[in-house]
Amino acid sequence: MITIALEKVDFLPADRVTDDASILTLKNLVMEPMLRWENGAPRPGLFDRWSLSEDGCRWTLTLREGAAYHDGSAVAAEDAKCFIEAICDARDMFGMPWSYARYLEGASFEASGATLEIMTPKPFPDLPDILSEFYLPKLDGAGQPTLGTGPWQVKDFDRGRSVTLGDAAGRSLRFLAIAGAGERLSALRAGDVQLATHLERLETPARSLEGYAWHEQATTMSVIAYMNGSEGAFSDPALRLAANLAIDRARLIDEVMGGLGVPARTIVSPFHNGMSPELAAIPFDPEGAARLVGESSEKREIVLRTPLYMPERAPETAAFIRDCLQAVGFSVSIDIAEDRPGYARELGEKRTGDLAIFDSSPHSTFRVLDDKISSRSRAVWWQGVEDPLVDALFEEARRSVDPQTRTGLYGGILAHLGANPHWLYLYHPIDCMARKPGLEGFSLDPKGILRVA
Structure with missing residues (x-):
């Protein structure tokens, strides 16, 4: 039997959707x-x-x-x-x-x-x-949603602690819930598990682990800061661009994330529909940013909100953003939210401050545009930026039946948003796992889900 350390072990009720990679790992095996x-x-x-x-x-x-x-x-x-x-x-x-x-x-x-x-x-x-986000479970005899149609079947389940799976070939996998990345690493080194996931969450970022096979995978997630487009500094498109030009993404990834990130170019990752490898990178141009700040009549005092986690190292990211923005003429104060669920609800209610660090997880370009960008939809995560060109292109794209036409239209929208930002674009995280040498058939996909061959 192979034993694997996940952050969580659970099977959620059928009407609960999640983007938690540990829970999705189990869903993808069983369902x-x-x-x-x-x-x-x-x-x-x-x-x-x-x-x-x-x-x-x-x-x-x-x-x-x-x-x-x-x-x-x-x-x-x-x-x-x-x-x-x-x-x-x-x-x-x-x-x-x-x-x-x-x-x-x-x-x-x-x-x-x-x-x-x-x-x-x-x-x-x-x-x-x-x-693609809907997994069809059936309740077992104990009323748990553990019966699926996937290649692995639940043999034993202790909610929040462990689950044992078996497949038709007679193989067995045991997953242990170990909440802390440091504890998962310790379990691997002690031989209690043969594979440990989500080691990108170690207190000190790592890029390798001596004596073990190390895996890294860039993800679909976008770490961003929402901009308040309704009032204040970032109601001015020039200041939204200035803030993006002020951020040295390569240095942010290196110094704060220990190298575990890919610089963002627009609202979604390189894996999303419509993304092109030719999409221009956002330059680090502090001189140009300072010029735009100097030319704007909007206020330069900014409240930057941040949670303690989700995304990883959010307070350190906030401090980095503050220093970059102040270097080009903004005045930045940081507001730290200790209640992460409450923070998310506040952003959904448009209590954003001027900037608010967050993560964008949908792997669907359509969903990101509809939920967060479209001023016609005005959905829960939309933060007040009105962009008639994007709205018109999105309306055309979302109704285009031909897949190639739709992909091309989405590509045009993503390029426009790269050059005319609605958010402060930061990076796409890289997820990490380590395994015992010789243990083959395990990989991470761009959603951070553990795949088993």
Whole structure:
């Protein structure tokens, strides 16, 4: 049996969605997403065939042949229909409503045997992005959502402590919940586990571990600072650009993150739909930033809000941002929020200060634009920036049925947002794990999920 250290061990209720990589690791082994997501494109999952009508308003999805839960009962499209209807009322880990109800407002669902049809009042070609976040569980005899359709089956589950999985080939995996990265590393060195995940969270960042195989994976997450576009300094587009020009991202990643990051160029990561490797990097140009600050009539006093964690080393990142911005003419005070769930709720209520450090986790370009950028949607994470060009391009992209056309339109939006920033773009984290030498078949994907071959 191979023993693995995760930060958490749990299976959440069916109507709870999470972006926690430890919980998603277990979900991806025991269950299957309705569709898989890979570098911005859908791939077969629990449904292995799908089509979209010419008008973009009717999706037809078919379950893979023989799909069954681990108790032997067959999966029916009706199960997926009920799941989707229920999850539209879901809340995230902070108690904030997810956006699924808004995306699917006015939608209707029909299920017959292995076929699910989803009808939307307007074209919705990005629906596969949403379905890639939905994992279909079934309750076991103890009322736990541990019965899935994936390659690994739950053999023993002690919520919050450990879970043992087995596959058809007779292999066994045991996952232990070890909350601290330092404790996970100690367990690996002591031989209590053979693999430890999320070592990017060590107090002192590491890039290798003597005597062990070390893995690093750039992720889809974006570490950013939201800008208050409704009032104050960052209601001025020139000052939003100035702040971005003032940040030395390479030095931030090196000095604060120990090298564990990729400089951000726009609102999403290199893995997102529409991203191009040719997208221009945001230059470090303090002289240009100072010139823009000097030319603006807006106030230069800024309140920079930060949590203690999520993202990692948030207070240290805030101090770095403060120094960069003050060097080009801003005056920055830092407000530290100790209640992380409360902080998220405050940002959702637009109590942002002028800048607020946060992370953006959706792997869907559509979701980031709709939830956080579009002034037409004005969703919970939108912070007041109005950009008519982006709104018009996004409306065209989100209704474009042809995938290549839609990707090109998203690419244009991302390039525009790189040059005309709505947020302070910082970096995309790199996740790390270490394993005992000779232990093969384990990797991290861009969501930070542990994959098992």
